[in-house]
Amino acid sequence: MSGNRILVIDDEDDIREVAQMSLEAMGGWQVLTAHCGAAGLVTAAAERPDVILLDVMMPDMDGPTTFQRLRTDPATADIPVVFLTAKVRSADRQFLTDLGGDAVLSKPFDPVSLSDEIIAALDWPPR
Template sequence: MAPPIQKIVYVEDEPDIQAIAQMALESIGGFKVILCSSGKEALDIIPAEKPDLILMDVMMPEMDGPSTLAALRQNPICQDIPVAFMTAKVQKSEIDEFVQLGAIGVIPKPFDPMTLSDEVRGLWAKAHGN
């Protein structure tokens, strides 16, 4: 059995998506959510917060999701925190690429706010099952 997720750091540059995802994860999923608006911010916040899971948009200005992940993996404190990507481009090849980078999975955008938390739990369980 996978331990329950409690704290999620959510990295997303678009404020409106941030708002609805926060609502979905907090009100429907019951997680504690910490928001970051950029990869850089995530790099500062994550080592301090040590979340159970990181949810990250792929396409962000300056530092995109994959580069943020790569940078996170350099830091021993963050090395083992599972990361899931969110993207509007869900080509199989890209999913494969993200998984190769070390992501536990990909949540396609646009996501359904009602089921987002379940999707997150699903990925989490799968990652722990493996």
């Protein structure tokens, strides 16, 4: 797993910090972060991470809008995206899956298992 890069896009400072510490310590990820969808788009295009962990509910540009913009940019169109959401209803999860997200994980997440959950959800490493 060492060397894989993940971009965490979330408007909450504490979520970004906990996710970063967890992914680095438990999974050996190299973690990039962005505080909003717009910053995430710029970082994703410039850095080309292996995976993006994307919050659903953010001000200005929400996760689904950010996701759609990622998919329309040739530089980011093929990067797997894992949605992170506090919405747990199956209809909400189905919407994100139908949108084209590669996986959906719940908030709050367990910092100890976050890396393993991402790997399992994506059937990582890619073949």
